[in-house]
Amino acid sequence: MLIPDPFRKTVRVPVKIINGVPCLDTGDPLPKFYDGFYGELIVPEFAFSDTKLLRQFSEGKECLFLPKDTKLAAQINPSNLSNDLSRALGKDLTYSEMGGIGFELKEDLGITLRGTKLARLKACVSYIPSLKKEANSVNHAYTLISQVYEPERMSHAGNVFTKIFYHDGVTWIPLGTKRNSLEDANESKQ
Numbered sequence: 736m737l738i739p740d741p742f743r744k745t746v747r748v749p750v751k752i753i754n755g756v757p758c759l760d761t762g763d764p765l766p767k768f769y770d771g772f773y774g775e776l777i778v779p780e781f782a783f784s785d786t787k788l789l790r791q792f793s794e795g796k797e798c799l800f801l802p803k804d805t806k807l808a809a810q811i812n813p814s815n816l817s818n819d820l821s822r823a824l825g826k827d828l829t830y831s832e833m834g835g836i837g838f839e840l841k842e843d844l845g846i847t848l849r850g851t852k853l854a855r856l857k858a859c860v861s862y863i864p865s866l867k868k869e870a871n872s873v874n875h876a877y878t879l880i881s882q883v884y885e886p887e888r889m890s891h892a893g894n895v896f897t898k899i900f901y902h903d904g905v906t907w908i909p910l911g912t913k914r915n916s917l918e919d920a921n922e923s924k925q
Contacts, residue, residue, distance in 0.1 A: 750776065755784075775851075793850045800846035800856065800913065806902045807861070807873070808835030809880040835900060835907075836880045838863040844873065846917065854914050856895065873899055873910075 749760040757776060758764055783789040801807075838861050845857035858872045866883060870876035873895050881891035896911030 752778075752782065791850065793852075795850070796848045797845055797857070798848065798917070799843055800917070801840060801844040801901055803840055803843050805840045805844070806837060807840065807876075808837050808900050808902070808907060809877045810835040810898045810900065811880065811884045836863070836865055836884060838870070838876050838880070841869070846914065848918060854918055856910075 748765070750757045750765070751760045751762075752758070753762060759766075780789060780793065783792075841860040841862055844859040847855045847857065849855065856873055861870050861873065861876045862868075863870060863876055863879060866879060868879060870879055874892075877893055877895050877898060878891045881888060881893065885891070894911075896914055897909055899910045900907040901910060901913070902908075
């Protein structure tokens with residue numbers, strides 16, 4: 736399966752369904768597209784006439800994403816670290832390995848696979864040694880780290896699937912890579 740690049744430009748094509756067939760919202764047929772791309776048609780649940788297919792597209796399934804004690808790192812912009820801050824961090828700074836501030840899961844981290852929707856991480860307590868703080872979720876940990884180490888940013892939120900990495904014992908891997916493999920495995924079972 737091709738994984739689309741979410742940072743590429745996209746175009747919204749307004750559609751409506753006529754006699755069960757997607758058409759442009761004007762009633763004209765959809766334009767011809769190049770082969771091999773993936774897109775989405777987002778429709779309200781009540782529009783499905785096949786309830787079995789609706790369940791397949793929308794049902795959620797919870798599973799283990801990462802076990803307790805997994806080492807994680809929140810990627811930050813290295814130009815935001817002053818020399819004083821780098822020295823103060825000492826061993827807690829995992830930047831030299833992959834460009835991030837280390838933290839650790841204090842509970843198992845679960846994920847909800849949601850049919851064709853993007854998966855969502857469950858809340859999970861983690862500990863950030865360099866801040867001597869606990870966070871209530873991986874998202875919360877990223878926010879706390881960004882607030883301290885990237886204070887000039889306007890927003891301290893970020894996509895944890897691209898900004899948080901876990902260590903598999905050999906290398907640092909983005910959470911998004913693990914999410915994608917779980918979604919693909921879940922898809923193939925349906």
